[in-house]
Amino acid sequence: MKNGELLKWGEGKLSGLRVDGYDIEAEVLLRYVLRMDKISNFQFPISKEVEKKYKNLIFKRCRGVPLAYLTNHKKFCGLDFYVNERVLIPRPETERLVEVVLEIIVPSCQLSTVNCxxxxxxxxxxxxxxxIIKGIENFKCFKGKECFKNFKFVATDISADALKVAKINAKRHGVLDKIKFIQSDLFEKLPVVSCQLLVANLPYVEEFWQDPSIQFEPKQALYAGQDGLDVYRRFFQQVWNYTKQGSVILIEIDLRQVKPLKKIIGKRKIEVLQDRFQKPRVLKITV
Structure with missing residues (x-):
């Protein structure tokens, strides 16, 4: 069989998924098994081994396994990240969190004087x-390691498996030495220190929500009780011990959770920020 024929077969199978870009996904999977960035010739023969591997991936995709898990790749903020079933697949909506952090950190481009x-x-x-770290490096005023001398970056997760993936990605992008990774259930294992910036993308999906698009992702990273706010309730019971006046907390949320979260947070300055799809996605709380 030639690669073009195999691609047509894959497109035919994926066309039943009723998703946009099924033909693109079919080609992505073919390029993945062929280990090619681009296919310009669709007339060359392929081995039985490649054919078998490709068909297995197509069948998995037909069962709903996300493309990112099949290829172990997902783009986020223009960077390529390794992903597997141990972590949530990065969403474009979440990029807003990164954008807001960078807007806060470098308002005047005096990176070497920022203490954060x-x-x-x-x-x-x-x-x-x-x-975030790669974004700082991309600023025109970035002057190498001296810009990071007053920065401390800490990343936590309750899952040891997730932290393994996070470390793979930090190493891939050359920032592993800049981040301290801690396995912790919220603030449980963290020393009591004041953070200038806290970013949290915690579970916020209602337990009854069973969308097929997320069935293969880790439930621990998704679900948070009947209203999706169980984890954030715990978070806001503890977070004030780790902030000081002027600290900023950024969390990702769903539109329906804005009002109940404002009630949980209380009388503090709260801004609701939209994502690229013009939907409320980020709460910015200034302490």
Missing amino acids: QLLDMGTGSGCIITS
């Missing part, structure tokens, strides 16, 4: 904290 402890709670794949 940043905590990424529920780091998962590590995509948020890694993207």
Whole structure:
């Protein structure tokens, strides 16, 4: 069989998924098994081994396994991240958290004078904290290691498996030495220190929500009780011990949770920020 014929077969199978871009996904999987960045010739023969591997991936995709888990790759903030079933797949909506952090850290481009402890709670794949550090490096005023001398980056997760993935990604992007990773259930294993910035992308899905698109992702990283707020209730019972006046807390939320979260947080300055799809996605709390 030629690679073009195999691709047509894959497209035919995936067309029943009723998702946009099934033809693109079919080609992505073919490039993955062929270990090619681009296919320009669709007339060359392929081995039985490659054919078998490709068909197995197509069948898994037809069962709903996310493309990112099949290829172990997902783009986030323009960077390529390793992902597997131990972590949530990074979403484009979450990129807003990174953007807001960078807007706070470098308003005047005086990086070497910034004194900041940043905590990424529920780091998962590590995509948020890694993207933040790479974002700092991309600023025009970045002057190498001296810019990080007053920064402390901490990433936590309740899952040891998730932290392994986060470390893989930090190493891949050259920032492993800049991040302290801690396995912890919220603040349980953290020393009591004041953080200038706290970023939290914690579980916030209602336990009754059973969308097929998330059935293969780790439940511990998704579900948080009947209203999806069990974890954030615990978070806001503890977080004030780790902040000081002027600290900023950024959390990812769902539209329906804005009002109950405001009640939980109390009388503090709260801003609701939209994601790239113009939906409320981030709560910014200034202490």
